[in-house]
Amino acid sequence: MYPNQRQRPQRGGGRRQQQQQQPSANPRQSSAPGQSSSSPSASAFARGVALISPRGILNQSRRFFDDYQRRRERIGFGRQPRYRPLLAREEYQDGSGFQTPRFLSSWLRGPGGVLLLFSIVSLWFTMRTLDQFTHQTHVDHRDKHVSRKFCEERNERAPLICAHGGLHGGVGQEKGASFPNTVSAFVAASREGFECVEVDVSRTRDNELVCLHSRELKAITNNKFERVQDVTLDVIRMHAKKKGVWISTFREVVDQVVNRGFKQVTIDVKDDPKAGWSGLPEQIFETVFAEDSSNHNGGGRSSNNNKHNSKRSCEECVFWGKTDAMLRKFIEFDGGKHKVGYTVANFSRALRDEGYHELSINRPLGAYCVAIQSEMAEEEKLVRDANDKLGLKTFAWTVSDARRVRKLANNNVDGIVTDDPLIVRNVFEKMRRDCLRGSHHVRDERL
DSSP, X not given: OOTTOOOOOOTTOSHHHHHHHSOOXXXXXXXXXXXXXXXXXHHHHHHHHHHHSHHHHHHHHHHHHHHHHHXXXXXXXXXXXXXXXXXXXXEOTTSOEEEEETHHHHHHHTXXXXXXXXXXXXXXXXXXXXXXXXXXXXXXXXXXXXXXHHHHHSSSSOOEEEEETSSOOTTTTOTTOOOTTSHHHHHHHHXXXXXXXXXXXXXXXXXXXXXXXXXXXXXXXXXXXXXXXXXXXXXXXXXXXXXXXOOOBHHHHHHHHTTSSOSEEEEEEOOXXXXXXXXXXXXXXXXXXXXXXXXXXXXXXXXXXXXXXXXOOOTTEEEEESOHHHHHHHHHHHTTOSEEEEEXXXXXXXXXXXXXXXXXTBTTBTOSEEEXXXXXXXXXXXXXXXXXXXXXXXXXXXXOOHHHHHHHHHTTOSEEEESOHHHHHHHHHHHHHHHHHOGGGEEOTTO
């Protein structure tokens, strides 16, 4: 035995052991053989409660410390007092020594270790959150600037604002606002001075062309129908009447938007793969270029290019959709005289399988523009390749968020299709003011 070691009394003896050896004098505490004073589940529950009680936790800590001391005795250290100096010399059996903070072992193995681990995890989480916030702040700060190219080339001709479905209050139909794709919505867009509108064209079950989007059909029928191709025009108007909405036919809208001073009228053909598009291009062309018997005082912009009851021309019309084969039919139908655009999108596997997520000069051959999904249009290289390599106009759809509108404008897209053209116009006005303020508000693309 070494000088620093003390003879440790043998555990298990003493008063507690004597009490266990003595028979109980209380007859209530004694039980007959085979009987138990309490059920096993109750005993286990009592032991569990005792373990998690403050006294139980303290006893467990003391037992752990005693086990730790016994292990130290087995490797050659003497038993030390429970409360020792912070730094003390410990002797190996060969006489060598070392300096160590002795409190760390028991402290780290107890609640201190849990506290240290919690501190490390909290610090890591805080640093990661700050890093993400800093990165997001940097991105937002960058997007709030205006590209030098926008100020030099687009200050007077910002991207074309294309009112998707006209100027409306959305499918929720805000009070006093028009329903999307109705005559009143397109007339409102004309009065507000917007130079481009997009008309969504669908074919009903009874072969009627209506200006209606599938989400608008869900809104007016309370999700009873999802596809326009499954419902007749009379049924659609019956449900719309309950909402106080008049669903316009394609002919009614064409009479109000074609040759009314719009710079571009985009006709988005909503073909359905299940219903097919056979005969749809011919039906749309016949409607657009039919005899114009409309009243030119119906609220749109006036134009003297065409007389009443004459064949209508539509140099401002652009036809696009999500099926290349149908768009080629548009080109073949009139020998490529009118403008056609194809879609680049990757939001569904079907589009990716068809290769519609890629740019191509042959998709379809002779196209005028490309309608790019807005998330993809944020890639500057894609827009640049479409403009410079393929010579196509680029339109991003459908964007109503101010930050994304600014980013797309900095990417030099030719047009932005939006459900809220007023927001887009305000963003462009703010960007023009930033251009006039000076170079400290302008971001150089080379940086």
